[in-house]
Amino acid sequence: MDRLAVACACLTLLAAQLFAKWYYNPLRHVPTAGGPSIPLLSYLAAYRFARHPENVLQEGYDKFHGSTFKVALPHRWMVVVSGPDGVEDMRRRADHDLSIKDGFNEILQTEHIMGRDVNEDRWHVDVIKSSLTSNLPSIFPELLDELPLAVQDNLICEDGWTVVNVFPAVLNIVARLSSRIFVGLPLCRSLPYIRLAIRFTAARLKDASTMKLIPPVLRPYDRVLNCMGWFMDEASLRDTSDEAVPPRLFLINFASIHTSSMSMVNALHHLAAYPEYTAPLRAEVEQVITSDGWTKTAIDKMWKVDSFLRESQRSRTVARFALNRVAMRDLTLVDGTFIPQGTLIATAPSPAHRDQKYYHNADVFDAFRFSSIREETGVSAAQTFTHTSAKWLAFGHGKHACPGRFFAADELKALLAYIVLNYDFKADDPPNGAHGVVTDTLLVRKRKTDLQSFGFRSSPDDPSL
Numbered sequence: 001m002d003r004l005a006v007a008c009a010c011l012t013l014l015a016a017q018l019f020a021k022w023y024y025n026p027l028r029h030v031p032t033a034g035g036p037s038i039p040l041l042s043y044l045a046a047y048r049f050a051r052h053p054e055n056v057l058q059e060g061y062d063k064f065h066g067s068t069f070k071v072a073l074p075h076r077w078m079v080v081v082s083g084p085d086g087v088e089d090m091r092r093r094a095d096h097d098l099s100i101k102d103g104f105n106e107i108l109q110t111e112h113i114m115g116r117d118v119n120e121d122r123w124h125v126d127v128i129k130s131s132l133t134s135n136l137p138s139i140f141p142e143l144l145d146e147l148p149l150a151v152q153d154n155l156i157c158e159d160g161w162t163v164v165n166v167f168p169a170v171l172n173i174v175a176r177l178s179s180r181i182f183v184g185l186p187l188c189r190s191l192p193y194i195r196l197a198i199r200f201t202a203a204r205l206k207d208a209s210t211m212k213l214i215p216p217v218l219r220p221y222d223r224v225l226n227c228m229g230w231f232m233d234e235a236s237l238r239d240t241s242d243e244a245v246p247p248r249l250f251l252i253n254f255a256s257i258h259t260s261s262m263s264m265v266n267a268l269h270h271l272a273a274y275p276e277y278t279a280p281l282r283a284e285v286e287q288v289i290t291s292d293g294w295t296k297t298a299i300d301k302m303w304k305v306d307s308f309l310r311e312s313q314r315s316r317t318v319a320r321f322a323l324n325r326v327a328m329r330d331l332t333l334v335d336g337t338f339i340p341q342g343t344l345i346a347t348a349p350s351p352a353h354r355d356q357k358y359y360h361n362a363d364v365f366d367a368f369r370f371s372s373i374r375e376e377t378g379v380s381a382a383q384t385f386t387h388t389s390a391k392w393l394a395f396g397h398g399k400h401a402c403p404g405r406f407f408a409a410d411e412l413k414a415l416l417a418y419i420v421l422n423y424d425f426k427a428d429d430p431p432n433g434a435h436g437v438v439t440d441t442l443l444v445r446k447r448k449t450d451l452q453s454f455g456f457r458s459s460p461d462d463p464s465l
């Protein structure tokens with residue numbers, strides 16, 4: 001009997017403690033999407049969010065649009081800002097109010113994986129913004145040189161239609177193309193390096209055997225035009241040792257390879273599901289490269305290709321959250337919501353990208369919706385793949401918007417243009433879902449094209465180029 005009384009007392013105390021924690025939590029007043037927020041039952045909301053994140057985010061967006069709601073992550077709450085005013089409010093806040101580095105650290109554990117220095121002193125972002133972006137026209141020939149070989153080595157078809165698991169194939173292609181620009185030849189063709197670049201989070205970066213893949217290649221470095229070179233320059237300007245370079249390189253791999261690959265895989269699924277777009281895309285690519293060759297100028301003129309990628313990103317957005325930040329002090333948001341210091345806060349791009357208020361027939365995949373506007377109005381920047389705004393959030397928005405998006409656009413446009421010329425795709429259904437990557441297989445067939453007439457060599461040893 002005594003034991004029962006003690007157990008009951010303990011349970012009552014525990015319940016009281018949980019209730020008090022919930023009652024005095026300042027986030028209690030922020031409405032919850034996806035389930036209850038009361039103690040213990042909030043795990044149901046966390047379970048539902050883990051199973052159906054896009055439904056929960058859409059539900060929150062529809063119900064609380066223009067204000068703020070919260071969703072349950074397994075270990076904490078995430079406050080989600082919805083509507084352009086809220087996003088603009090976040091964009092305007094200084095880093096000492098809403099911190100991106102604490103946001104990244106919370107979501108990706110960057111400090112743990114990369115070390116404190118990389119997370120604290122983010123000079124790699126400046127290098128991408130300045131050196132990589134301003135050198136895009138000069139590095140474009142390198143990208144093109146790698147393109148046919150990377151595709152042919154990975155998108156392998158028998159004669160006729162072949163079932164292909166496109167996600168791993170595209171990961172390898174994108175990792176190799178990006179590595180050509182990040183670390184150059186010959187490392188970009190080393191399979192162990194490419195494997196590491198793709199799955200680096202699983203690798204223990206501090207492990208000497210992993211690191212050995214990088215330093216020997218750093219040594220013969222001699223002012224080359226690639227990210228490794230720019231990182232080395234910056235490290236030496238800052239009087240920092242070469243050891244600061246590999247973790248930043250891996251961070252860039254991490255930020256770029258999966259995001260770009262997922263975007264391309266989804267675009268290929270859309271291409272397969274809506275075959276009516278293949279002919280106009282091919283016609284644009286052929287016409288532009290006939291007049292301008294395979295140049296950066298030609299890529300910039302591929303409005304339909306650009307629009308196709310953006311519509312694909314709109315229909316199925318890669319990033320579940322954008323503007324992931326942590327509140328560094330108590331703040332009151334523009335809609336009056338109070339959020340205490342330490343709150344994890346973000347916005348959800350997919351519901352905004354599928355909002356009928358912003359897009360005519362938002363549920364319809366209309367590949368050339370953005371290029372048509374460009375053709376009609378001549379206004380271009382707002383309709384491009386790389387655009388950012390409080391309503392177009394694929395790359396975030398504001399001072400921390402993705403610095404690699406201009407490189408990503410060139411890479412993805414060149415890759416899609418090449419693939420459209422050389423392959424056919426088939427799928428039974430359009431991809432389901434609002435974000436993330438489609439992992440289904442596709443039917444792929446190699447077309448008979450004359451690569452050389454499009455200015456490409458057909459094999460690495462082709463003497464004609």
Ligand code: HEM
Nearest residue numbers: 255256259260263319323324394395396397400402404408
């Ligand atoms: C289609 C491909 C890509 C997508 C969808 C994408 C998306 C994003 C998003 C949503 C953010 C967060 C922005 C914010 O919090 O406001 C971001 C940040 C970032 N991205 Fe990308 N990204 C892509 C490609 C790339 C590439 C190719 C690179 C490198 C060359 C890159 C480097 C970065 C870096 C370094 C950051 C952090 C920026 C900062 O800390 O200020 N991304 N990206």
